[in-house]
Amino acid sequence: MDDELDTTTDTLETGTSYFGVRDPTHVEADLDRFVDSGLTSVLHTFSEADLEYYRETMSEIVAASHERGLTVYMNPWGVGRVFGGEAFSEFIGRNPEDCQVMSTGERLPAACFNAPGFRSYMRDWTEAGASVGADVLFWDEPHWYIPEWHDEQDCYPDEAWSCRCEHCQERFFEQYGEPMDAAHTDRVEQFREQSLLSFLVEMMQVGSAAGCSNAVCLLPSEDSKHGLRNWDELAKRPELDVLATDPYWTLHGDGSVGEFVSYFSEMVASLARTHDCDSQIWIQGFRLPAGGETTDAVRTATQAAVDSDVDSVFMWGYDACRTISSIASEEPDAVWNTYLETLP
């Protein structure tokens, strides 16, 4: 555990994600605003485009963050299209043999966690993240392809699943001594979870060896369709430093915002206490409608996270995503300011 993560006091880490600006002069002005608002950390997105074209620039941006005393998180934004993020993947276009395959046989536009080529690419990404100066590598919403997220739910039968590529079939045979079924069996489900966990453990080990801490942010659904059924399996890994989740209520909740955020906040806080790591909650700052109900919800969610005794609270993302028009909140200033005002 790095000292930056402040495990020895009750100080709450507070932060935001940051993206879309690659001119350090402009970034510095935003970082100054964050520091003036009392934030202690920032997450810089590190996409495939950043890896390819902006590596030195990212070093400058990270250095500017450190100069202001901010802890720097970095995430593989949309890399391979198996993490969260509004970023495209060149990897999946160049390496179709490393992409997932549906149980019905179609190749998917998402990398496979078991493909050696993708693991190799991600090891390079991890080392690059460390080399530009990240303190914490943030493994954001790792998931197998979810057809509903791509408006393709009608293209596949309900029982279709991924991945049944040649790499997965080989690994499955090695593990169980039998061919991989095309049906969605319990063993297939177990294999998907084990494969995801094995991928994360490998990358976290690379990150740790390069001097970074590791945070994993699971989607707020305790099912293998969105990640892992048993979060304890991840929380107990020695490579994990921060267990995070993002209870975005308009996407995943179906009732009270406060109860929804409290449930997942208390869950990660409890697992973190048990396994001696830190806990983190992300507050929704995008795709929020205008009006008082939204600011009430942001206030309630932020307060619920703070009250649950998690170690860290972040918003996705800065200025309530005003600059990403496809997901911007309708009244971004109101959302962002409510978040900042509610933090202790």
Ligand SMILES: [Zn+2]
């Ligand atoms: Zn596969």
